[in-house]
Amino acid sequence: MKRTLALGGMAAGLLATAVVASPAANAGNDVAADSLAKTNLAAQQVAAFWYGENAANLINATPYGVETKVVAKHISKGGPSADSKPGVVPAIGDEKKSAAKSKNVNLPKTSGKVFFLGADGKPHWCTGSSVQSAYHNVVATAGHCVYDTESNKATLDKWVFIPGYYQGKTPWGIYVGKTAYTHYDYDVYEDGDRDYAFVTVYNGVKVDRAHLSGAHSDAGKDFGTFETYWDAKKKVKQLQDAKASGASDLKITPVVDWAHKVVLGTPGSKKVAASVAQLAVDPATINTARTTLENHAKSHTNGASTFSDNTWGSEVKEVTSGPFAAGWNTNDAKTQTVFSWVGQGGKKYQATFWGNFDTDYQVTGKVLWIGLSDAGRLGDNVGGQGLAYNQKIGQPVFVFGYPSGVHPDGNNAFTGHTLKWTYGKTFAAQAPAIKAEELQGVKSSFTGEGALGSSWLLKYNNGRRLGYLNGVTIGVSDTDGNDRYDTSVSPYFDGETYGVYKAAATKWSGKIV
Numbered sequence: 101m102k103r104t105l106a107l108g109g110m111a112a113g114l115l116a117t118a119v120v121a122s123p124a125a126n127a128g129n130d131v132a133a134d135s136l137a138k139t140n141l142a143a144q145q146v147a148a149f150w151y152g153e154n155a156a157n158l159i160n161a162t163p164y165g166v167e168t169k170v171v172a173k174h175i176s177k178g179g180p181s182a183d184s185k186p187g188v189v190p191a192i193g194d195e196k197k198s199a200a201k202s203k204n205v206n207l208p209k210t211s212g213k214v215f216f217l218g219a220d221g222k223p224h225w226c227t228g229s230s231v232q233s234a235y236h237n238v239v240a241t242a243g244h245c246v247y248d249t250e251s252n253k254a255t256l257d258k259w260v261f262i263p264g265y266y267q268g269k270t271p272w273g274i275y276v277g278k279t280a281y282t283h284y285d286y287d288v289y290e291d292g293d294r295d296y297a298f299v300t301v302y303n304g305v306k307v308d309r310a311h312l313s314g315a316h317s318d319a320g321k322d323f324g325t326f327e328t329y330w331d332a333k334k335k336v337k338q339l340q341d342a343k344a345s346g347a348s349d350l351k352i353t354p355v356v357d358w359a360h361k362v363v364l365g366t367p368g369s370k371k372v373a374a375s376v377a378q379l380a381v382d383p384a385t386i387n388t389a390r391t392t393l394e395n396h397a398k399s400h401t402n403g404a405s406t407f408s409d410n411t412w413g414s415e416v417k418e419v420t421s422g423p424f425a426a427g428w429n430t431n432d433a434k435t436q437t438v439f440s441w442v443g444q445g446g447k448k449y450q451a452t453f454w455g456n457f458d459t460d461y462q463v464t465g466k467v468l469w470i471g472l473s474d475a476g477r478l479g480d481n482v483g484g485q486g487l488a489y490n491q492k493i494g495q496p497v498f499v500f501g502y503p504s505g506v507h508p509d510g511n512n513a514f515t516g517h518t519l520k521w522t523y524g525k526t527f528a529a530q531a532p533a534i535k536a537e538e539l540q541g542v543k544s545s546f547t548g549e550g551a552l553g554s555s556w557l558l559k560y561n562n563g564r565r566l567g568y569l570n571g572v573t574i575g576v577s578d579t580d581g582n583d584r585y586d587t588s589v590s591p592y593f594d595g596e597t598y599g600v601y602k603a604a605a606t607k608w609s610g611k612i613v
Contacts, residue, residue: 131603132287136259136277143276143612148470155268161223163504163549180538180592182490191566192484208565209482212263219250227501229555233605236479239299241553246280246297263482273304273475281604292536295574298604303611304475323463332461350465360458361411374455377433397451412455419448488568489593501554503546509583516550544588548576
C-alpha cells in the first residue's frame with residue numbers, strides 16, 4: 101500500500117496553549133496519511149451517495165464485523181507504559197476549566213456513526229467521535245474503521261461521519277472524510293497496539309432540495325442503447341460503481357434495432373410487426389418498398405409467407421365480414437401496417453407485415469439530483485472531546501458507542517440504533533492474535549460490531565458532556581468463557597498517539613459547497 105508521511109508541527113493558537121505536556125519529538129515520523137475524498141467534487145459525490153434514495157444506503161448499512169472478536173487477557177504485570185510525560189488537550193469550549201458537575205449521565209453530542217463501503221462493496225458503520233482540533237474538523241475512530249484490512253485496498257470507500265445519526269436522520273448533517281491519519285505501524289503492519297485513526301472532515305452538508313428524474317415515467321431515464329447484452333451490463337456496472345451518477349433502479353430492456361433487418365434465426369434477433377417505413381429502413385426507398393410489399397402480399401392470398409431474403413414477410417387473410425376499404429390503412433409510411441385489396445372472384449384480402457430485426461439493449465433507470473447546503477464545521481455544531489495520553493492505567497472511563505450484534509450465546513442485547521454507555525476502570529490487557537501486547541481493557545457488556553470505534557472518555561463531565569478521549573474500542577472479548585462478551589479493549593494512548601492526533605488536528609479541510 102502506498103502511503104505518505106505527514107510531518108507537520110504544532111499550529112499556533114488554541115492547540116499550542118492547550119497541551120500540558122508534549123510527547124517524544126520524533127512522533128511525527130510515525131504518522132501515515134491517506135486521502136479519502138481529495139476534491140470538493142468528490143466529497144459532494146460521496147455525500148450524495150449516502151443521501152440518495154431517501155438515505156437508503158444509510159438505513160440499510162450494517163455494523164462492521166471485521167476483527168471484532170478478540171481473545172484478550174487481563175494482565176497484572178507489565179502492560180502499557182507512558183513513553184513521555186502525561187498530557188491533555190482540552191475539549192472544545194472547555195479550554196478554561198469548569199467546576200460544573202452533574203449526577204446524571206448525559207450522552208455526548210460528539211458521538212455518531214462512521215459510514216463507509218466495506219471490502220464487500222456494501223455499506224457498513226462503526227462508531228466515531230468529534231475531537232478537539234485547530235479547525236474543529238477531526239473525528240476519532242478505530243483504525244480498521246478507516247483502513248481496509250480485508251482487501252488491503254488502502255482506505256475504505258465513501259467515508260463519512262454523522263453525529264447523532266438515527267435511522268436515516270442526520271440532525272447536524274453529513275461530514276465527508278478528507279484525510280485519514282494513523283500510525284505507520286498500523287498502516288503498514290496492522291499492529292493492534294496502533295489501531296486508531298484521526299480523520300479530518302469537510303464542513304457538514306445538508307440536503308436543501310432533491311429531484312428524482314425518471315421517477316414518473318414508465319420508460320425512466322435513458323442511459324443509452326447497446327449492441328449486446330454484455331455491453332449493457334458493463335454500462336450498468338459503470339453507473340453503479342461511479343455512485344456519483346445518482347443512478348438507481350437500473351434495468352436492461354431488449355429493444356428492436358429498426359436500422360438492421362437480419363435473416364430469420366440470427367442470434368439476438370426478433371420477429372416483430374412492422375410498417376412500410378420500418379421495413380424500408382432507408383427513407384429513400386420507401387416507395388419501392390411499398391410496391392414490393394403490395395406485390396408480395398397479392399401473390400400469397402392466404403396464410404403466412406416469407407420474402408426471398410428471409411428478413412420479412414406477410415400474414416394474409418380473407419375478409420368475409422365487417423368494414424372493408426381497399427388500399428393502405430393510412431397515408432403515412434410510418435404507420436402503414438395493413439394493406440387491403442380485392443382479388444379474383446371479388447374476394448377481399450388483408451395483409452399485415454412483419455420484419456426480423458436485430459435486438460439491442462437499452463439501459464434505463466432513475467437519477468437523483470441533490471442540492472446540498474453548507475452545515476458548518478463539525479466542532480462548531482456538536483463540540484469536540486479533549487485528548488489524554490500517557491495516563492495511568494486504573495482510572496475510570498465512560499465508553500460511548502453504538503453496540504450491535506449478538507453475544508456468543510446468541511443473545512441480541514443491543515440493536516445499534518441508539519447511543520449507549522458503560523463505565524469502569526481500565527486495566528492492562530493483551531491480544532496477541534491481533535499483534536497487540538500493550539492494550540487497555542474495561543469491563544463492558546457491549547457486543548462488538550457497531551461498538552468498534554467507541555470513545556473512551558476520561559474525567560467525563562456530565563453537565564458539559566465533555567471529557568478527554570483516552571481510547572477507542574477495537575474489539576470485544578469473552579474473558580471468562582461464559583459465552584457473553586464482558587470486556588472491551590483499546591490501544592493505550594501514548595505520545596505516539598498524540599503525534600498522530602497532532603498531524604490531523606493542525607490540518608484545515610474547508611467546505612464542499
